[in-house]
Every structure is written in C-alpha cells, then in structure tokens.
Amino acid sequence: MATTRFELNDDSVAVVIGSGAGGGVLASELCRLGKRVVCLEAGPSLTMADFRNDEFFSFQQLTWMDKRSASGSWPVARSSPGFPAYTSKAVGGTTNIWGALSFRIQPHELVARETYGEVAGADLVDWPVSSDELAPYWLQAEDRMGVTGTHGIPRLPVTNNYKVFDYGARRAGYARVANDRHAINSRSRDGRSHCYQLGFCGQGCKFGAKWSTLYTDIPMAEATGRFDLRPGCTALRIEHDGKGRVTGVLYAAADGTQHFQRAALVAVAGNAIETPRLLLNSASARFPQGLANGSGWVGRCYTKNLNASAWGLFEKPVHMNHGVTMGGSIYDESRYDPARGFVGGYLLQAVQVGIPFLAAVIKPDGWGREFTRFVEHYDHLSGIWMNGEDLPCVNNRVTLHPTEKDVHGLPIPNIHVDEHANDVAMREHFYGRAEAVLRAAGATDVMRGNPLPSSHNMGTCRMSAKPDGGVTNAFGQAHEIPNLFVSDGSLFPTSTAENPTQTIVALALRQAEYIVSTLG
C-alpha cells in the first residue's frame, strides 16, 4: 500500500497520539469520515510474524519499558517500584497484549455517586454520559471487535481452565458464569482468522484472531489514503497559539531528531499515564499547570482496576495453558451489594499464564516449598483473576517526577496510590471467593497471587459535565481548549468492574462522530 505522507506544516490535519484502542479507532474513524490524520506512535511497527509464543521474549518486545516510578501504600509501589503499569509500546498499543475480554459497563456503575452515595475519602462522580447514550456505540464496538455472544457471534470453545472454573463456580453457588464476551474470532470474520487456541493472547496473537488495532483499524485507516502513521515517534509537547488553541505537536522521531507537526486538532491517546504526563509537560505561560488543567484535575483520580489472582493445585491434571489466556467470567460479584462490606463490584475470570510469568510475577517474593510445589505442579494448576472497581481518590495521581528525566530530558511520570479501605476489603473478598471456587472444583491447596502492575489505566483526565469538575466534556473535548481531545481510558470518571477496552472503543467512535459534526 502506498504510504500517505502529510507535510509538517500542513495545519489541516488531525494529529492523534497513540494507536491503541483509543487512538487507533479514533484515527480510522476520522479517516473513514473524510478527515486527514497523522498518527504519532512511540513504539515500532510489528507484524503477526514478529510475535512469539514466549513470555520473556515477548515482554521485551512489546512492553512500554520507559522509566516510571511509583509511590504510596499500594502493593505495586513495594513489589514493582520502577514498573508500576504494564502497557505496550508498539503500533496497536496495549491491544497487542490484552486478554480480550470485552464488556459493557452496567448502568448503575455509570452513576456511581448516585448509587453508592458519599464514600469518605473517595471522589466518586457520575459519568456525564448515560448507558442509553453509550448503547449504540457499544453495539458498534461489539460488531467492530467481533465480541463473542453478541451479533450472533458464537462463543469460543470451552478450555480446560474454563471447565474447572465453571464447575467450581456453580458448586460454589454462582449462577452467572460464561465463556463469553471475547473479542477473539470464534470463526473467521472480518478478513481475520478464527482462533486456533495457541494460549498466548498476551504475547501478540500470531493468527490475528484476537482483535487488535494493529491489523484492524490501522490498515482500515491506511486504505483510505488519508492516514499518515509515524511509528517510533514520541510526542514531547503540545503547542498552542495566543488564542489558547493547540497548533501542533513537537515530537522526537526514532532517530532522535525533533519535528513539529502542525495540526487543526490534537487527540491524545497515550494511555492514562502518558496522556496526563504529556499535558503536564506541555505547561506554558498561559497554561502554567499544564494544558487543559485549569481545574487541576489532570493526572488525578488515577484508577487501574483492582487485580489479584488465586491459583488452585489439583490432584488431577488441568493443563490450563491449552487455550486462550482469559477463559471466561463469573458475573455474580459485579453487582452492587454493600452488605459485602464494600461498594462497587468485581468479576472473577479464568486465567492462565506460563511458567515464566508464574515464577516471575505472581509471587514476587515467593521462595521455598510453599512456592515451588505450585510451580512444579504447573500442569495441575488452575487460575482465577480479579477485575474490580477501585475507587477514584483525588490524591491517587500521575505527577511529573521532580528530578528523574527520560532520554528526551522530560520528567518521568510518578504514580502515587494510597489504597482506599474499600479496595482492600474488595480484594480480600475476592481472595476468599476465588479460593471457594477453586476448592469447590477439587483444589487441595490455593496460592494467592499478588496485585500486579495494571494494564487497565484510567481516570487521569476525567470527563465531567461542568468545567470545574474534570478535564474534558462528555465527548473527550478539553473544557479549556476546543481543539484538544483526550481519547483513551484517561476519560473514565470511575473504573467499574468491567475491563475497559470496549468502552474506550465506544467513546472513540462517539468522539469521531462529534469531531466531524462540530469541527467539520
């Protein structure tokens, strides 16, 4: 395909920063609707052939390794202080490594403040967009991503791990249990293969069966002839004019040279850590707190979904690695039920990892027989993952590090999280319930896995109905700067029990429509 190139001084283009679930989808939709787009992607451009079924190799190949720091009372600041989040740096962003569970948010979660009431120490708000308003975009997203159990798309076949999970779940009293909602082709669809069950969803799908913008939205955008993708290009700073409108983006190319791309509008989709960091690093005399940050909300209320895991040891073999990484979900605990001792809810999800990740990260301090007997019975293990709603708290935030700089001389991001008591209570509840499920299926022993650096980064540029309550309006448009947009999970006012990707896609589709209808 002929490569489209726009001039650096072409101020009619839209610049989209990032090519993952938010940026990739927004860019391809804008192109489809007639806009011309330059996409700056910090990572390299890979193909399915480059991916390998090798956890350590793939981790080095696909992970965002740029320096970050962590502080606060959360477990990750202690176990992984230099690597507080697990995101991807490549064309396609974190859709390269996601597990592909794809949900709608429950209506009551979008009005968390109204439903949960005042929770001391938390900054709960309602989303400025309702379930009814999002519904048509979720519907589009499910079709676009090929989500099983929607649009007549059959479920994936049951795996070993799911079979154990489902049996234990029902014996433990759960009713809403399913191997559904995978954005993974159960049959060939949309020019992509069906899933062959390699079991390496997190290492880049070598069949392209798992939805990733790398081989869906990016080529769709390229086919329009209106898309200029620039891999290896790191956005350093967004500039603005005397009227307070953004004029373009200063970026560093792969060879280290710096360029300024002029723009009619800029959309930032660098993940909820890099997005606020870029806005903060773009501070100017007119916007001394950073772009779009007059209200002071940029970087605040960082949420990441609560994660944890539990691993059951069985007398009989399981071979959990035979098939997709995330097998399916128990939905029962995602309900609102403060009688459990916490507000918000969580999903339990069948999960498998290989021996390298099991040994490396599930128990970062694990040693001795207590640890090794689980690893050496690898083929007798079954895993359960937690995805829960952590509460937004104003001081849990991404800030610029006061002294540490990156290779471009810009401050690195620091992520500070002090866990809310609600988060701790929910995680303890999960450990108890996961153990009950595993034992109900026959596990003789259970190992708790530590909370890990999250791939579900959210909240740091929250949408709000009023300008003083957040960073953008309900369409991701900065309250302060009409031609500046945020287009990733940063927008989420609350984190919800559901994995965020499908809603990031829905918001990007809605935003593209809004941009074209309001800015032309």
Place this chain on the structure above:
Amino acid sequence: MKQTDSAATGNLDRRQFLVSFIIATAAALSSRSFLAAAEPVDTSPASADWQSVLETMFPHDNVDRTLYGVPSDALVSAAEKDAGTRQLLEAGWQSLSQAAGGDWSSATGEARSRAIATIVGTPLFVLLRQTTVFTFYGNPKVWEVFGYEGDAWPFGGYLGKELVTVDWLPDPPAPAEGT
C-alpha cells in the same frame, strides 16, 4: 523494527547474555543504595556454593541438579566480570553464611532456610530470584519436567488437538441467554 535478540530464544550467546543481565540487575539494585560497603574477603563463593543457595530457595526434587548450574555459573561469571556484582554477591554470601550459623556448607537444611528468610526483599534476594526466574524457570528443560509445553505455534495451537483434556469433570451446562 530491529528485533532484539533474546537469551530465551538462543539468538545471542546465551551465557554472555545471562552474565550481562545479572550485572545490569546488580547495578540497578546497588543504585538503590542498599549495598553496604563490603570488607574484602579471601575467597569468593564458587558456583557450587550458589547452587546450594538456589536449591534451598527453589527446591525441586525432580529436577536434574545440573539445571541449577546455569544460574549459579552465570552468577560467578558476572562476579568475575563486574566489581559491583562481585561486591554484592560476596557481601551477600558472608551475611548468608553468618545467618546460617557461620558456615553455609556445613549448615543443616533448616538453618539454610532460616538464613534465606533473613534476606527476603534485599538486593541479594532480588538478584538471586531474578537470575533463577530468567535462567531456570525460563528454561524449556525445566518446563518439560513441570508439564508446560511453551510455544504452541509449531503445532498450530490446541484447537482440535488437546484443548480439553480434563476428563474428570462434567462439561459445563449450556449458558443461559444473556450471561
């Protein structure tokens, strides 16, 4: 993209890569200023010494002992090549020996375990653990013993092959609509 060669795939001299990995890890840990100035010692711990430590930390009765030699050899090579790594390892060896009652090699298994418990979370522990994770738990020969097949690409995935081998549980019921 220019692919990064990986020890895990054997594109680069594996041993050389492991040694570099250990040195880099030791340097990163030392920069956290945990490292106390070590008194010079007459003898550096040998590979067999580290192997004995690693076998205490990560005991597996059914694994060929020589597989523990990969990380312990690499630790010694890294110490020979890099002064900072040597300092961390020699100081660590001294403190471990002391914690085990003065002499690691004559200490009981119980005393060795108690000694390991005293270093959990220290730079030495992290270095030994990361080295073992990368070179022992990342070794396909170890996977074979524990029942992990690794790469599924050569045989095209588990669909239609061994996707469901659990025959000791009933099949899940048909899911209800809307779940």
